[in-house]
Amino acid sequence: MAFKRLAIALLFVISIVGFYSFNNDDDILAKVNQQLTEWTESHPVEKVYLHFDKPYYTAGDDIWFKAYVTTGNLHHLSFNNDILNVELVNGQDSVEQSLKLQINEGLAAGDFALPDTLHAGDYRIRAYTQYMLNAGQEYIFDHAITIGNVITNKVNTRTEFNYVNQNGRNDIKTVINYTDTDGKAYAGNTVDYSVLVDNKAIFTGKGVTDNEGRLILNLPAENSAIFTSGRILTKLTIAKGNYINKVIPVKITAGKADVQFFPEGGNMLNGVSNKVAFKAIGTNGLGLNIKGVLTNSKGTEVAKLSSSHLGMGVFEFTPQAAETYRAEVVFPDSSKTSISLPAAVNNGYVLKVSESGLDNIRLTIAAAKGTAGQCYLVGQTGGKVYYSAKSINTNNVFSAVVPKLKFPSGITQFTLFSAAGEPLNERLVFIQNPEDGLKLTVSADGKKYSPRQAVRLNINATDNGDEPAESNLSVSVIDESKVPVDENLENNIMANLLLTSDIKGYVEQPAYYFNNVNDKTRSDLDALMLTQGYRRFEWKSVLNAADVVDKYPHQTAFNISGTVFSKKGKPLANCKVELVDYENALNNVDAVTDENGHFKFDEIVYPDSSSFFIYARGDKFNKDAIIKMDPQQVGPPATRYKNAADFNIVNATENKTAYEKSSKQLFAEQMKFGLGNHAINLKEVVIKDKFKTVRNSANIHPDLTDQVLIGKDIGSGCRYFIDCLQGRVAGVSFKGGKPYSNRTDRPMLTIVDGIPDPEGMVLSRLNSNDVEGVEVIRGGKVSIYGFGSGNGVIFVTTKRTLTIGRDLTKASADAPQRIEKGVIRYKPKGVYTARVFYSPLYDANTNQTLADLRTTIFWQPNVVTNDGKASIEFANAGSTGTYRVVVEGISSEGSIGRQMFRYKVE
Numbered sequence: 001m002a003f004k005r006l007a008i009a010l011l012f013v014i015s016i017v018g019f020y021s022f023n024n025d026d027d028i029l030a031k032v033n034q035q036l037t038e039w040t041e042s043h044p045v046e047k048v049y050l051h052f053d054k055p056y057y058t059a060g061d062d063i064w065f066k067a068y069v070t071t072g073n074l075h076h077l078s079f080n081n082d083i084l085n086v087e088l089v090n091g092q093d094s095v096e097q098s099l100k101l102q103i104n105e106g107l108a109a110g111d112f113a114l115p116d117t118l119h120a121g122d123y124r125i126r127a128y129t130q131y132m133l134n135a136g137q138e139y140i141f142d143h144a145i146t147i148g149n150v151i152t153n154k155v156n157t158r159t160e161f162n163y164v165n166q167n168g169r170n171d172i173k174t175v176i177n178y179t180d181t182d183g184k185a186y187a188g189n190t191v192d193y194s195v196l197v198d199n200k201a202i203f204t205g206k207g208v209t210d211n212e213g214r215l216i217l218n219l220p221a222e223n224s225a226i227f228t229s230g231r232i233l234t235k236l237t238i239a240k241g242n243y244i245n246k247v248i249p250v251k252i253t254a255g256k257a258d259v260q261f262f263p264e265g266g267n268m269l270n271g272v273s274n275k276v277a278f279k280a281i282g283t284n285g286l287g288l289n290i291k292g293v294l295t296n297s298k299g300t301e302v303a304k305l306s307s308s309h310l311g312m313g314v315f316e317f318t319p320q321a322a323e324t325y326r327a328e329v330v331f332p333d334s335s336k337t338s339i340s341l342p343a344a345v346n347n348g349y350v351l352k353v354s355e356s357g358l359d360n361i362r363l364t365i366a367a368a369k370g371t372a373g374q375c376y377l378v379g380q381t382g383g384k385v386y387y388s389a390k391s392i393n394t395n396n397v398f399s400a401v402v403p404k405l406k407f408p409s410g411i412t413q414f415t416l417f418s419a420a421g422e423p424l425n426e427r428l429v430f431i432q433n434p435e436d437g438l439k440l441t442v443s444a445d446g447k448k449y450s451p452r453q454a455v456r457l458n459i460n461a462t463d464n465g466d467e468p469a470e471s472n473l474s475v476s477v478i479d480e481s482k483v484p485v486d487e488n489l490e491n492n493i494m495a496n497l498l499l500t501s502d503i504k505g506y507v508e509q510p511a512y513y514f515n516n517v518n519d520k521t522r523s524d525l526d527a528l529m530l531t532q533g534y535r536r537f538e539w540k541s542v543l544n545a546a547d548v549v550d551k552y553p554h555q556t557a558f559n560i561s562g563t564v565f566s567k568k569g570k571p572l573a574n575c576k577v578e579l580v581d582y583e584n585a586l587n588n589v590d591a592v593t594d595e596n597g598h599f600k601f602d603e604i605v606y607p608d609s610s611s612f613f614i615y616a617r618g619d620k621f622n623k624d625a626i627i628k629m630d631p632q633q634v635g636p637p638a639t640r641y642k643n644a645a646d647f648n649i650v651n652a653t654e655n656k657t658a659y660e661k662s663s664k665q666l667f668a669e670q671m672k673f674g675l676g677n678h679a680i681n682l683k684e685v686v687i688k689d690k691f692k693t694v695r696n697s698a699n700i701h702p703d704l705t706d707q708v709l710i711g712k713d714i715g716s717g718c719r720y721f722i723d724c725l726q727g728r729v730a731g732v733s734f735k736g737g738k739p740y741s742n743r744t745d746r747p748m749l750t751i752v753d754g755i756p757d758p759e760g761m762v763l764s765r766l767n768s769n770d771v772e773g774v775e776v777i778r779g780g781k782v783s784i785y786g787f788g789s790g791n792g793v794i795f796v797t798t799k800r801t802l803t804i805g806r807d808l809t810k811a812s813a814d815a816p817q818r819i820e821k822g823v824i825r826y827k828p829k830g831v832y833t834a835r836v837f838y839s840p841l842y843d844a845n846t847n848q849t850l851a852d853l854r855t856t857i858f859w860q861p862n863v864v865t866n867d868g869k870a871s872i873e874f875a876n877a878g879s880t881g882t883y884r885v886v887v888e889g890i891s892s893e894g895s896i897g898r899q900m901f902r903y904k905v906e
Contacts, residue, residue, distance in 0.1 A: 032421070032543065036383060039542045040073075046069065046129060047139075048067060049141060050067050051474045051888045053859045056148075058149060058663045059151065060116035060667050068493070069084065070890065072382065073384045076893075080103070083556065085100060091121045093638040103129070106890075114147065115677050116151045116667065117733075120148045124144050126141060127141040137640065138504040161251060161284050162283060164333065172219040173217075176248060186213045187212065190237040191206065192204075193234045194232070195233075219250070233247055234248065251647055259278060264276065264351065265350055270345065271369070274344070278305065278307070280311035280312075285648060287312060288307075289311055290306075291330050297323055312531055314527050327341060349365055351414065351427050352427075353427050356401050360403050362400070363377065363400050381410055381431070386407045404432075408436050411430055415539065441460045442885055442899055451878045452842050453875065456871055457885065459475075461473070461869075463895060469868050470864075470891060471889050474861045474889060475859070475863055475872055476858070477885050482879070488515065489511070490511050493898050499513070509649070558606070561598065561599060562630050563630075565626040575592065576592055576616070577599040577614065577616045580612060599616075605831060606828075607832075608832045608833070612825070615823050632828055632829060666855075692710060705776065706777060709773060711772060713728070721768045722766075731778055738763070738764075748794055767827055770827075860872055883902065
């Protein structure tokens with residue numbers, strides 16, 4: 001888009017002043033522009049957005065998604081064909097599943113198959129390239145979702161946390177609501193509960209649910225550890241001898257409500273009218289609507305406070321020298337607090353921004369009397385300067401009206417610099433520019449439809465000149481009567497790429513600002529800008545030309561590396577190492593170890609199912625080589641989730657009863673035909689088989705073994721070995737690739753071929769066909785194996801054992817190939833190829849019952865409008881109701897578009 005230079009109007013307020021537009025001859029402006037350009041070229045902004053087929057899921061579902069990876073301030077699809085990491089993270093911040101996708105011209109598609117053994121709870125999906133980690137974990141895509149379980153779950157819980165002060169004590173009022181899967185309350189049921197902090201019970205008790213199925217607890221707010229590691233264990237009595245246990249994380253972010261004040265531009269100036277924004281946040285991390293008054297030191301009211309949206313609001317007043325000001329705030333529960341405002345200063349500037357009609361913004365700078373020197377104003381978006389100006393002289397007030405068309409949509413940062421180039425004031429403004437969006441329209445070929453009828457939808461994409469636009473889109477169609485959607489809580493490409501991806505802090509309900517743009521949403525969005533900070537870079541680093549080297553380069557392929565040792569444990573230098581593709585022995589790569597015995601195969605791309613043989617041969621004195629592989633690079637820790645408060649919104653507002661009912665019907669039908677992501681669930685039993693043995697096992701206490709599974713017991717056909725173990729190992733659950741004891745909910749110790757695997761790095765990568773057997777010791781019967789064995793030990797013995805001190809020539813009889821010394825089989829995680837969404841046609845080969853029960857009616861991640869047009873065809877499910885279509889995508893010019901369309905099935 002071409003941005004025209006601005007003709008600046010003069011404003012006469014206090015004195016006649018003005019702004020000169022940007023001139024490259026101005027040293028300060030030229031330096032800011034040059035340094036920012038160099039910084040942006042060296043550290044381009046990269047973003048990831050995922051479009052999902054629906055907003056929530058149940059265990060046994062498939063999660064379908066499309067990834068859009070953009071670079072630069074205009075959101076062009078990335079030209080770096082990097083590896084995209086996508087992870088499903090559970091409520092304990094452990095990675096349940098992970099995928100690596102090859103980005104192709106900024107696009108990728110993937111899916112997660114959720115086993116029906118997955119625990120119901122709060123989950124997240126995060127996505128990032130390795131390069132994105134240079135900006136910080138705060139800027140990666142990280143979206144909250146909820147996953148239910150209609151197969152094993154009999155009780156649903158919904159919990160609300162609120163900070164209260166009663167009887168002189170600060171408490172966290174906790175309301176737990178118990179319902180069955182049909183939404184009926186468990187009223188009058190006994191609940192035994194324990195409150196745990198760091199897995200230690202701080203108190204226990206018993207209660208009875210009220211007529212609405214609620215149990216009300218008061219947790220001590222003084223114990224701050226509750227906020228970070230608190231859990232509530234509850235045992236609901238369904239009937240005599242029938243109990244349901246629930247573990248409820250304490251989702252509260254602070255010990256008390258918090259109110260903060262943000263003067264526009266950064267500070268308040270005595271004698272000048274100042275705009276001040278405020279934000280009130282409750283103990284659950286969500287906005288809290290407040291009201292109150294602002295008083296001076298004499299108690300005189302000078303302004304009124306009233307939040308307008310999600311705890312945010314704005315007021316304006318003129319502070320006076322030698323005065324102090326306090327806000328007397330009233331919370332929704334009628335409690336009160338008094339808060340001091342930041343002190344106003346006598347010297348400096350106030351930077352003001354306001355709308356001047358729908359098409360312009362007014363920039364006003366007011367200087368305190370006696371403030372000398374010229375100042376400069378810079379407006380940048382995404383690291384590119386779109387507006388620069390300087391004051392004429394040393395006058396007190398100057399102003400300019402600037403067209404919004406000068407800027408692209410997104411966050412624009414206005415910064416006021418002194419004559420010496422020092423940043424003085426900063427103001428964020430969100431520009432909603434109608435001229436740079438991708439315009440999408442969706443139309444149907446019919447006026448009404450019946451169940452199972454074929455549907456054809458036509459999609460039209462145009463640019464700001466109504467010319468056909470080339471774009472890449474993704475389309476989701478759901479049955480909204482089964483999957484109710486709160487659009488303000490929904491994932492949204494506009495809200496993500498234009499707003500939340502540029503802000504470190506939490507933004508509540510970002511989609512609200514884009515669903516129905518009007519005067520109210522624009523005003524609320526400006527209040528958000530006044531209370532939120534943009535920190536993609538620091539001006540100090542940019543202006544000082546700080547030579548910051550990116551720690552994380554672009555990753556377009558994988559590296560396979562390790563170290564070769566002699567049988568005595570000495571690293572072998574100059575040892576030849578060969579990497580051979582297990583599927584095709586003709587594909588091989590050679591490497592030679594360095595002086596430390598280390599080898600590395602660079603820039604290799606392989607599919608996720610790949611298996612390799614790695615051969616190493618020492619010299620004539622060291623023929624028997626031992627290979628130790630380096631662990632694959634793991635992503636950043638999944639802690640410090642900035643959007644954790646989203647779980648409090650979802651759990652308090654979303655009603656998924658209709659969805660869970662339809663999912664239960666669907667899964668029951670799938671089980672009849674052996675379809676879907678289903679495993680056999682076993683009740684916890686103690687199995688002792690003294691006659692089963694596992695060859696080459698490292699278990700030195702076979703007499704204590706509770707359960708033994710040999711190869712034929714484990715089965716095959718699972719994508720990962722631990723998927724085969726789910727439901728087959730009694731009393732054990734698998735989370736994030738690690739086994740947890742159901743008795744203690746603590747991780748068990750895993751030992752693979754005699755070597756401890758505490759992080760599950762080896763276990764999570766094993767293939768069931770490679771496993772000789774599994775032995776389980778539960779309950780802390782042994783301590784010889786060290787830390788973690790107190791929660792139980794799982795021994796895994798592979799068919800191809802390679803362990804120092806073992807006879808490497810003794811492979812099991814059913815191994816397909818003899819494994820020799822100096823050879824290992826290696827199965828690293830590679831590039832995942834997305835499955836294809838099945839869209840039934842209701843022909844003779846269609847299982848109509850299964851097709852009728854779909855909730856995601858259609859999913860197509862790759863819809864291209866080469867000439868501005870595209871069409872999709874699919875069949876309705878067997879149910880009547882409202883069907884909802886969401887189309888999202890990006891044009892070849894970087895324009896972002898989203899369109900929603902509904903039609904009736906009767």
